[in-house]
Amino acid sequence: MTGAEFSGVRQPEFDTMAGGHTRAAGRIEQLAESLYGELHGAGLDTAPALRLRELAGRVGKQAEDLRRRQALIREMEQQKISFGTSTTAGSFMEMPDGLDAAQSLLDGTLAARLARAAADGDAKALAGLRKYAGRAADPEFAGVFLRTLGAKGVTELPGTLAAQLRDAAKRGESARMNGLSTQGKQTLRLLSTALAAGTDPENRAYAGDGFLRELIEQGRADHAAGGAKYAGYQAQALIWGAHDGKTPFSATFMRTVGGDAVAYEKEQYRRRWAAATEYHHDAQVSLPDLAGALGLGGLLRSGAGTANPDRKTRSSAVGDLLHARWRPTSTRSPTFSSTTGRSARPTPRPCPTRWRWPPATTPGSRR
Template identity: 60%
Template structure:
């Protein structure tokens, strides 16, 4: 307790008493002096200064009295003790009132928790009173210090046992009360544990506390006649976490990784037997270690939000699944768990979870924790996110590849069980690919690998990913943003050596973009540039849409209708928005986007494509208007993607000054004299469609769209990647 200071209690009490008396006397003296000076018609300033002094002393006296009261309470509760020194006996107390209060409350809360662990029902009610104090680091440290790693492990165990006993007695009221109290206490413990195991938190308990959690987690504990591992009890704390604050990477490196290894050590023989043909018949399923609530038949009664007697009370959770729930609270925590190969293992934790252990995850059908964790771990733009994303794509591609037939006209699932086995991972897989949509383009256009992932690997992974509607939508939205960004790299009409710097380009850029060599970038140069960009972006668009079509065919689903998500994207005219941060050069483009962009749109510049896609989707949803009525008549996903491309190309041509002037001719989508284009937010759907038609005629977009569509509808390479027969015609609009 070296950070503490101490007081001699008798002397401290005397000082507090005298300070209080002095404050009162000074106030009386100030009042008397003021009266005398006033009656003598003299300046009363001396009395005012004396009153100010009295006020300061009064404030100090009040502070001392609060400290005195707290010191007495600390001593009465035996929270702090005297220490003998050559200068006398001192009572150790924190320097600040807040720290002292945190010490007192944390200690009392810890003691109440220990009493609850011993079966004292009343102590639970006392502990509940401190649930709001977990924001105070001094409280958290005192609370965890009082509990210790053993106490942290015992409390959830005791809660589960008491709840089980109440159910056995058919004490409905007791079950309801214990369920509510247990959820609150576990949430409190989880918040405290997240803070106390994070080196960046002022509540950090140190490395020894983390090691203590591992020791108690592996140890066998007993309550009554029931034995359980400490991790089975600690898992209830992890599942109660609300994500704030997140668990640290250090927690996952020490405790989390050990949980994975511990379960494998405990279950590897049984799992090996379950995979043996005879073992499958005799022993059955690959069983995980169930958390204590599941082992006692409590279902979700101790999970926040669950209610006693509510449907869904029976489901069980594995210890490891609860760990995933805690890990998903931050990208760093998730990655610390997944990006690791334990000593003696030949596979990473990520690979182990989706191969060796996957049957154990399937046993309980509790997929949300692992899906959420995989999603947060693989969708960042940092090197670890990309590494894990590539590893997951490659592993799942290898796992599902043998589920399909070869040399068929369309994709066929020959082993439905094998394919369905990994369907629960389709969404995080799709999100990981969407977060790396640029790498998808590089695979297809330049044959570059993404980690160990080649184009063929990506194709089979995409069959699984596009099985999920939400994953397919994420992929299409990310590719839309990728194309939008690619089109924005097109230079503006009129770029030359004299204005290059002002427009954000260099003189060497002018030479690069001046295809016809006339000294400036003109419309013919821009058109060629747009053709190159549009056809390049058509490849990944076609890849995604054709694989989605094949995935639907393989599952016997309707591949000839447009997905509702794509129809919504077209209807909201998602393609009309410029890329965040783009500066319109063309005169016609000024002011047309207006309120559609809203505040903060340009701040999205530089964000990942999938993140921009989410933000853009939210903005268009809030705008709440149908801009393009063709969405209602779209026959399939190909036509939807082509309409999105048309919207984006029209915006690109408008922004880059590719469209001819309006002249004196009025259009339904123009306003004013001379006419100018209305803000898009003010256009009706009919007017927006007429604007697109005008853009095709004025800017020569018909040729651009033809080039996009020809590349987009070319499916030969997709068929090659999926080992299908080469289609006789790829442009039939299927």
């Protein structure tokens, strides 16, 4: 059975083939050693024995490849990640031709299952996600992870993290709060790296136009976790804000999901936006991200401390969105020379115009 990205072999025959290659590699190596000894003892050219040894090495590598595939197939079957296909020729177990792709299919699916469980409040599942922190930049892993988790799971996991942190802070459970803060930041970075890749049409991880539309749908939807109600974009903003800046979110993502997030904010804060535009003042008119809405300070923000959740931190959904695309290279406040030779902070000035976002478009356009 063959396809564009898959080829098939019946599992019993596959097991037999893997075992046969392993035995053949050992036998060829033994023959090479015996032949080398006989040729060397007779004073003859040992090149034939050396070529036979090279053949044994190639067969050995093929046997190792088959054993890895065999182990992956068994684990995928055990985890019910890929299902057998019944044909007139027998039952087949599907897996990608490339070992890396097969491993990514396995790891991405298992990580998504853990993420779903963590979104439901499973503490062990949240801790288990740490194992996959280094895989998020792998396109094959990211694509499988996002498609399996879905836009709803991507949106609700940050909501659960924020609600759990608020609960720990209210109860004064410092150890639990600090642990959740560390795990939460790691999880948000994993989500952010995977999401940046999976929403870029030029990346192999691209989850498709439909996934972008689902992100918009979930962003506008109302959600709840731990007694806290929030808009989906408030939770998604935590993912945008966790981005490390190495691979910015694509222009396609910013035009579609980003553009709609700004449009949604304007709909929710229409009067306050109008007032700020008319009087050019610097009023806080932005929709807060979920950390800001729940008063979590820097508990879910990379680089921020965990000791003081009550510290006032101005965090907005649009601010997190800008961070996802254009991460600032410096966090230092600008200073200017004064007539006394000392540095001085610039004097705030009214802004005559406001920054405006390009209108949202439908998913599918490429950069």
